[in-house]
Amino acid sequence: MSTTRRTFLVRALVGAGALAGVEQPPNAEAQNSLPTQPHSAGERHGAFFNHDDAATIAAFAERLMPGAPGKPGARDAGVLNYIDLALSGAYADLQDFYRRGLAQLDAYCRKTYHEPFVRLEAARQDEVITALEAGNATEFTWPTPQEFFNTVRTHTMEGMFADPIYGGNKDFAGWRLVGFPGAQPIYTATDMQNKQGFSRTPIVGL
Amino acid sequence: MATEKTDVVIIGMGAAGGILAAELSKSGMKVIGLERGPRLTTADFSGQDELRYFQRQELRPNAKRQPVTWRPNANARAIPLPILNYGNQAGGGTVHYGAVSWRFHDDDFRARSQTMERYGVSAIPKDSSLVDWPLTYAELEPFYDRAEYELGVSGKAGNLQGRKIDGGNVFEAPRRREYPLPPLTADQSGVIFEAGARELGYHPFSTPRAIISQSYRGRQSCTYCGFCQAFGCHVGAKSSILVTTLPEADATGNFKLLTGTMCYRVNSDNSGRVTGVSYYGPEGSNNTIEAELVILAPFIYDNTRLLLLSKTKKFPNGLANSSGQVGKHLMAHITPRVFAAFDDRFVNIYMGPSAQKHSLDDFNADNFDHSSLPFIRGGQMSVSPADLEAGPIGAAISMNPPPGIPRWGAAYRDFLAKYFARYAAVVAQTENLPYADQTIDLDPDVRDQWGLPAPRLTYDWRRPNELARIEFLFTKLEGLAAAMGATRVWRAPMGPGSPGAHHEGGTRMGNNPKTSVVNRYSQSWDIPNLFIVGSSTFPTMSGFNPTLTIQALAYMSADAIVNRYKKNPGRLA
Numbered sequence: 001m002s003t004t005r006r007t008f009l010v011r012a013l014v015g016a017g018a019l020a021g022v023e024q025p026p027n028a029e030a031q032n033s034l035p036t037q038p039h040s041a042g043e044r045h046g047a048f049f050n051h052d053d054a055a056t057i058a059a060f061a062e063r064l065m066p067g068a069p070g071k072p073g074a075r076d077a078g079v080l081n082y083i084d085l086a087l088s089g090a091y092a093d094l095q096d097f098y099r100r101g102l103a104q105l106d107a108y109c110r111k112t113y114h115e116p117f118v119r120l121e122a123a124r125q126d127e128v129i130t131a132l133e134a135g136n137a138t139e140f141t142w143p144t145p146q147e148f149f150n151t152v153r154t155h156t157m158e159g160m161f162a163d164p165i166y167g168g169n170k171d172f173a174g175w176r177l178v179g180f181p182g183a184q185p186i187y188t189a190t191d192m193q194n195k196q197g198f199s200r201t202p203i204v205g206l
Numbered sequence: 207m208a209t210e211k212t213d214v215v216i217i218g219m220g221a222a223g224g225i226l227a228a229e230l231s232k233s234g235m236k237v238i239g240l241e242r243g244p245r246l247t248t249a250d251f252s253g254q255d256e257l258r259y260f261q262r263q264e265l266r267p268n269a270k271r272q273p274v275t276w277r278p279n280a281n282a283r284a285i286p287l288p289i290l291n292y293g294n295q296a297g298g299g300t301v302h303y304g305a306v307s308w309r310f311h312d313d314d315f316r317a318r319s320q321t322m323e324r325y326g327v328s329a330i331p332k333d334s335s336l337v338d339w340p341l342t343y344a345e346l347e348p349f350y351d352r353a354e355y356e357l358g359v360s361g362k363a364g365n366l367q368g369r370k371i372d373g374g375n376v377f378e379a380p381r382r383r384e385y386p387l388p389p390l391t392a393d394q395s396g397v398i399f400e401a402g403a404r405e406l407g408y409h410p411f412s413t414p415r416a417i418i419s420q421s422y423r424g425r426q427s428c429t430y431c432g433f434c435q436a437f438g439c440h441v442g443a444k445s446s447i448l449v450t451t452l453p454e455a456d457a458t459g460n461f462k463l464l465t466g467t468m469c470y471r472v473n474s475d476n477s478g479r480v481t482g483v484s485y486y487g488p489e490g491s492n493n494t495i496e497a498e499l500v501i502l503a504p505f506i507y508d509n510t511r512l513l514l515l516s517k518t519k520k521f522p523n524g525l526a527n528s529s530g531q532v533g534k535h536l537m538a539h540i541t542p543r544v545f546a547a548f549d550d551r552f553v554n555i556y557m558g559p560s561a562q563k564h565s566l567d568d569f570n571a572d573n574f575d576h577s578s579l580p581f582i583r584g585g586q587m588s589v590s591p592a593d594l595e596a597g598p599i600g601a602a603i604s605m606n607p608p609p610g611i612p613r614w615g616a617a618y619r620d621f622l623a624k625y626f627a628r629y630a631a632v633v634a635q636t637e638n639l640p641y642a643d644q645t646i647d648l649d650p651d652v653r654d655q656w657g658l659p660a661p662r663l664t665y666d667w668r669r670p671n672e673l674a675r676i677e678f679l680f681t682k683l684e685g686l687a688a689a690m691g692a693t694r695v696w697r698a699p700m701g702p703g704s705p706g707a708h709h710e711g712g713t714r715m716g717n718n719p720k721t722s723v724v725n726r727y728s729q730s731w732d733i734p735n736l737f738i739v740g741s742s743t744f745p746t747m748s749g750f751n752p753t754l755t756i757q758a759l760a761y762m763s764a765d766a767i768v769n770r771y772k773k774n775p776g777r778l779a
Binding site: 063064065066068071073090093126129133153154157158160161162163166174175177178179180181183184185186187188189191192193194195196197198206 | 253254255256257261262270391392393394397429430431432433440551552554556557558597598599601602603613614615616618619620622623626627
């Protein structure tokens with residue numbers, strides 16, 4: 001990572017903190033404490049998911065976009081909270097898709113590994129996701145394994161990168177990961193001529 | 207149920223309908239415009255929200271409530287398309303489009319003659335319905351000029367009255383004067399595209415766009431925010447119909463816009479003239495408008511659908527369809543893409559207007575010799591973000607990682623983290639030939655929210671001429687990406703055979719009433735007081751985006767109606 005990019009990320013993080021309290025809806029405040037164990041406040045749910053399904057989706061999304069030091073992942077971004085809210089609102093027509101998909105995933109994992117998805121080691125979870133992506137997982141009728149994989153992947157990316165007002169991308173975690181400055185209203189000619197990463201202003205949200 | 211009378215009713219207030227509304231109401235005609243969606247304003251577009259506008263497609267038709275189905279051939283079952291790539295509000299597609307504004311080439315208007323003269327008739331695939339247009343570039347040029355100046359287009363001339371100018375598109379046909387506004391500032395993807403293309407001996411230039419580079423007619427210039435394709439412009443710098451011709455129409459006092467309305471039938475009498483339209487109001491009411499002149503200007507599917515739904519004893523195969531040509535020759539652009547990633551620099555492609563930022567035209571139309579190639583016609587090339595929209599959701603959804611990196615997991619995360627601000631896509635937009643068996647008709651099984659049969663597309667671009675063209679262009683794109691200095695270059699996979707962007711055809715224009723639906727003025731051959739305006743009339747499509755040509759044709763129709771048809775309502779010669 002170049003010095004400039006690191007500087008940018010640091011500045012972006014500072015800016016994000018400064019803006020987050022002002023720009024985010026009140027219920028986002030409660031998310032700002034870091035999760036201390038797998039099912040803590042950082043993985044808010046309850047709008048749609050029950051506890052078990054929430055744990056499964058949180059674990060699944062984390063394998064799709066795993067966090068690492070300095071690299072925010074799906075748990076850091078609150079992807080579960082995003083999907084939970086979306087399924088109780090804009091994507092309410094996908095509730096049955098998720099219910100059936102999660103039930104089939106559970107059946108596949110129990111049949112193949114005798115454990116639910118969340119109890120599997122990360123490497124085993126990756127095997128399961130690989131089988132879904134390739135369409136090799138049994139126990140699936142509707143949705144098909146690929147449909148379920150693709151939808152969870154798409155929603156994980158939305159939760160990583162949509163504006164924080166939708167409940168994910170917490171503290172601009174996704175935008176910090178990739179170096180996106182957000183909803184900037186203007187770029188100057190100097191910005192456009194720069195061969196380095198953008199660092200003139202903090203990340204801006206809605 | 208309401209019935210009202212007017213001089214003119216226009217269906218669809220998009221790229222064409224908005225221009226006709228302004229021009230006809232300025233001439234003193236009473237005009238009613240019917241628009242399926244709402245009328246938004248610049249103030250509605252302050253939220254630069256990628257999820258809402260790009261991913262959830264808020265400015266486009268809802269694919270569930272307003273389904274369009276597709277099948278690759280007449281033996282397959284049609285399935286609903288997941289995404290509909292056109293507008294659903296006053297201003298139509300010009301609200302959310304990338305605003306790329308081309309004039310077609312001289313030979314785009316005579317693709318059949320050009321091919322026969324240079325390569326012989328055997329070069330044309332036997333099953334293609336390739337034809338010349340019923341008008342020439344020179345005849346349309348005054349209306350291209352009119353559209354560029356009325357709306358506000360930024361660019362640099364490459365052919366000023368026959369004089370070629372380096373830095374503009376040297377392949378363009380002669381224009382009478384410069385663009386009204388200078389080119390938009392190039393972002394870094396444009397800078398490296400320009401350098402790479404020059405190194406290969408090509409002729410790159412800043413893409414002409416209906417986005418104002420300086421203040422123009424009281425409107426504020428572009429801020430380069432990047433939320434462009436898929437978004438409404440937050441400062442009104444995009445020269446959409448919302449901020450250009452609709453205010454002109456409003457000012458006349460002769461124009462009334464009815465939003466949230468769905469036209470379901472064009473009414474006609476026994477004499478063979480149209481008498482007006484029927485439509486559903488926003489609250490479900492069933493209404494009629496009686497009009498002297500009916501103009502159809504919705505997205506192309508609805509031109510064919512309305513004509514087929516409006517059949518009578520006199521027109522048993524659909525209104526204005528004595529030729530049997532309604533619904534035929536559907537065309538769409540297909541876009542081979544190559545990704546270029548850079549280790550030694552940032553590109554920041556999320557800055558600036560997002561669609562087709564910088565272009566070259568060396569492999570479009572008949573601008574290059576096809577005599578040793580297994581295909582005819584070409585494609586326009588440009589540099590763009592992954593899906594013409596530059597946010598991280600778009601990159602995550604639309605950019606496949608290079609071979610060896612999966613679509614998820616730590617390696618994918620690291621790929622996206624490193625290259626999101628360090629990549630560019632180079633894209634070709636191909637001129638697919640017309641084929642009579644590529645069609646739009648009424649789906650027998652699927653209905654929309656109004657209970658009307660969904661438009662059904664029968665289409666598959668995977669034909670020998672088209673496949674060969676795409677492979678040729680892929681190779682050129684890879685060479686270009688390498689010349690731009692990319693560390694890694696890889697292809698995007700081609701999708702299924704479904705139509706891509708910019709649909710054309712269904713009510714083809716021509717010189718012969720037996721083989722075409724409308725004449726060069728977009729006037730029905732069968733019914734002189736019915737006009738059908740838009741890309742549904744294009745006989746061939748060119749590799750260029752259609753909107754400026756739609757708008758030039760709208761100005762041409764308006765000119766013919768105001769100056770000739772009004773005095774003598776009948777078939778225009």
